[in-house]
Amino acid sequence: MNLVKVTFEVFGEMFFLFPDEMGEEALPTVLWHRVSIDIEGSAPYRLTFFFADAMARVMSENYLGEREEAISQPMVVDVLKEAVNVIGGNHLNRLNDDSLLGIPHYHGTTPSLDTPGVELVHDLTIEGERFRVCYGKI
Amino acid sequence: MSITILVVDDSKAALFMHEKIIHLTGIEIGQLLKAGNGREALAILEQHPECDLILTDLNMPEMDGLELIKAVKQRAVWRHIPMVVITTEGRDAVIEEALSCGAVASLPKPFRPEWVKEVILKTLGVKEDDTCIDELGEGDF
Numbered sequence: 001m002n003l004v005k006v007t008f009e010v011f012g013e014m015f016f017l018f019p020d021e022m023g024e025e026a027l028p029t030v031l032w033h034r035v036s037i038d039i040e041g042s043a044p045y046r047l048t049f050f051f052a053d054a055m056a057r058v059m060s061e062n063y064l065g066e067r068e069e070a071i072s073q074p075m076v077v078d079v080l081k082e083a084v085n086v087i088g089g090n091h092l093n094r095l096n097d098d099s100l101l102g103i104p105h106y107h108g109t110t111p112s113l114d115t116p117g118v119e120l121v122h123d124l125t126i127e128g129e130r131f132r133v134c135y136g137k138i
Numbered sequence: 139m140s141i142t143i144l145v146v147d148d149s150k151a152a153l154f155m156h157e158k159i160i161h162l163t164g165i166e167i168g169q170l171l172k173a174g175n176g177r178e179a180l181a182i183l184e185q186h187p188e189c190d191l192i193l194t195d196l197n198m199p200e201m202d203g204l205e206l207i208k209a210v211k212q213r214a215v216w217r218h219i220p221m222v223v224i225t226t227e228g229r230d231a232v233i234e235e236a237l238s239c240g241a242v243a244s245l246p247k248p249f250r251p252e253w254v255k256e257v258i259l260k261t262l263g264v265k266e267d268d269t270c271i272d273e274l275g276e277g278d279f
Contacts, residue, residue: 014248064154078151085149085197086247089226101197101227103148 003047004122006090007133011126014086015062019131022123027113027130028052034107035080037088038138041099047091048115048134049084055129056080077106140168141262142186146179146194146206147172147224152247156193156224163255176201180209183216191261192221193245196236204239211240220261224249 004021011017032050039045051059060071060079081104088101118136125131145156153172160167171186173179175198183189192210196203203223210216220243223236228246236244243257259265 010248060151064151065158075151075154078149082149082151086226089197089228089247093228096229098231103197103199 002094003087003091003120003133003135004124006094007087007122007124010083010087010090014083015059017059017062017126019124019126022125022130027123027132029111030054031109031111032113032132033077033080033109035084035104036107037084037104038102039088039092039099040102041097044099044138046117046136046138047084047088048118048136049080049087050113050132050134051080052129052131053109055126055131058127058129059083081106140166141190141258142169142171142188143167143258144171144173144179144182144186144189144192146174146176146192146198146203148174148195148198150174152195155248159249159251159254160258162251163258165255165258175199176203176206176209179206183210183219187215189216189219191258192219193224194221195224196232197226204236207236207239207241222257222261 008019011019030052032052033056034050036046036048056076057068060076061068063079064071084104092099092101113132115134115136118134120135122133123130143160145153147153147156157170160170171182173182177200194203194206207221210219210221221241222243222245223241224245224247225232226247233244242261245253245257
């Protein structure tokens with residue numbers, strides 16, 4: 001699927017991380033950072049991402065080129081929003097329609113992966129850490 | 139020749155990286171100014187009319203990149219400043235709209251130092267040996 005492919009590419013390019021698709025195993029119970037971005041247009045939809053905190057820190061270290069202890073929590077949040085922004089933008093680029101990219105929204109951390117209205121879910125793993133990509137109508 | 143660049147992006151992480159990447163080009167930067175949206179950018183330009191180049195994201199709250207381009211091009215004192223848009227989407231229609239508003243080039247996110255260097259040199263009409271460019275060492279990128 002286009003969205004998964006774009007996610008893999010952006011992770012490789014921006015974070016030097018290379019995801020794999022997960023099998024049927026359940027996702028662990030951790031605190032997830034939830035970030036979403038709306039795609040606006042005639043058929044609007046929302047992309048929602050869940051990142052485990054450990055994964056968020058690795059992403060931040062790799063993207064910023066700084067040690068974990070030097071990276072503040074607000075900066076981690078910013079990195080996640082930027083990741084979603086770039087994935088959303090690159091996803092839109094492949095669609096070649098007139099949809100508009102919204103601005104990424106950080107929803108905080110949650111132990112729940114419930115997302116109302118979700119139609120498609122992809123669970124991915126990178127070096128033992130998990131994250132989830134969801135697609136759903138707004 | 140050292141130049142003044144204004145970078146506009148609502149993401150602090152992206153601004154951090156833009157700064158790193160711009161310095162990695164080896165081009166001598168006199169001042170690197172940063173703003174979180176179009177409105178902040180205009181306030182900074184009021185204080186820094188000597189700005190040589192503006193790099194701006196498009197999707198930002200309060201005042202987006204297109205609105206910023208239009209506002210800059212409307213002021214005689216700023217009209218000459220070249221503006222480059224930073225795009226996550228890269229679609230032709232988006233870039234064309236930015237160019238029609240007055241941008242001179244675009245850079246796709248995530249971008250690389252060599253692209254930034256090429257855009258800066260081309261946009262400012264500067265040959266590589268006219269700027270103080272340090273030799274880039276291995277592993278600088």
